[in-house]
Amino acid sequence: MKILIIENEVYLAQSIATKLGELGHTCEMCTSTKDAISSNNYDVVLLSTNINGQDFNPVIDTFKHSIVILMVSYISNDTVSKPLSAGAKDYILKPFMIEELIRKIDHYQDYEKLKKRNEAYEQYLDYNFQSVNHNQDINNVELPMFISSNFQKYSDAFAFEYAKKKDLAIHFITLNKAKAMNEINSLPQNAIAYIINYQTLKKGDKQKFCELIAGKKVIVSSSDKIEDVKYPVIEIKSESNVFDKGEILPIEDYVKFIVLNYQDKYPDTELSKKLGISRKSLWEKRKKYDIIKKK
Missing domain, CATH: 3.40.50.2300 (Response regulator)
Structure with a gap:
């Protein structure tokens, strides 16, 4: 120095x-x-x-x-x-x-x-979540709670926004880790835990998990439908069916989604390259789908 x-x-x-x-x-x-x-x-x-x-x-x-x-x-x-x-x-x-x-x-x-x-992480999260609208009233949320979403980013946005509004530290835990239960058991009282991959637990482990999080400030995320839990459950669906499970999206619908959601993040040259089309084709698709690019 x-x-x-x-x-x-x-x-x-x-x-x-x-x-x-x-x-x-x-x-x-x-x-x-x-x-x-x-x-x-x-x-x-x-x-x-x-x-x-x-x-x-x-x-x-x-x-x-x-x-x-x-x-x-x-x-x-x-x-x-x-x-x-x-x-x-x-x-x-x-x-x-x-x-x-x-x-x-x-x-x-x-x-x-x-x-x-920390400032860099917050700026990145704000940028990454700017297109996400989970339509949930955070002020009335009681913890522990569960989120079922077909798009992980929607659950992420909710959890990090909640922690920021409550001005609390947030711990990130994935249930794929072998020592995840030990981490949950040792959580401090003045922090929120955001736990993902609930769908990976076996039925018997899910019951033990629900007992473990009792009384803790915990937000649990799952990509599957959540049933048979005594805690509040909210379902957040993507506004587009691009990420809906069990469906194969037509190419035209996929292109429309990408243009709508990424045209403000990438210049036309890069966006058309990622889609594998020409800039002229990109312009034609905007006209076809009645998409207006913000200036």
């Missing part, structure tokens, strides 16, 4: 830089906040609040995308509370052990990675 040390005690700054350098980090030092804000290309900023007469807010604002850790000699509103409110991540009290500083740096680096990864 690239680390900036803002400290007017040069000996202390050099000592910190040496120890961090031995661990493979690249360190730069400066003795004033004015010098510090000339560049913002750092992963971590160690900011001493002992530098008298200097405003720390411009530094924190400049490095708002970095991990800013305050190095303080005493705790007060000016040295800790205000800088934390302005966006600093944490503080460490002088004198400190370098191992404790590394622990804080590693903790916040892991946190930032997880936050960015």
Whole structure:
């Protein structure tokens, strides 16, 4: 990592830089906040609040995308509370052990990675579910509950939307896994479990499963019709019969479905290529099916 040390005690700054350098980090030092804000290309900023007469807010604002850790000699509103409110991540009290500083740096680096990864997952799910309409009132749902759907994405959309609206963590479990029952048994109380592939269980195992999920925040998905359970069951069907079981869809109906559902995701050149037709044929099929492409 690239680390900036803002400290007017040069000996202390050099000592910190040496120890961090031995661990493979690249360190730069400066003795004033004015010098510090000339560049913002750092992963971590160690900011001493002992530098008298200097405003720390411009530094924190400049490095708002970095991990800013305050190095303080005493705790007060000016040295800790205000800088934390302005966006600093944490503080460490002088004198400190370098191992404790590394622990804080590693903790916040892991946190930032997880936050960015979570944001990417949420954006992907929103994009992936944008064409799904399950037509269910999530506010009146009681858990445990079961979902029967001929299209897995509809069950997925319901479960993840429910967890998001309730602001709860979600655990994903597939009953194809050998240790799925152990995972269900050890679920925390403050989280939702989304469990798929209920249709793969044998009849005797289904009864044990239903006993196991009693009192838990669980959403169970099945691609088969669900019978003989004491919990609420909702059925979500795809608006198109493309995914209905036991039917072979005519080619024309399949092409119509693909054009309707994917024309906003792919340019015409790529969409026609995936369908194995020319762009002219794609245009003709839109005209035939009275499909209007959004601009």
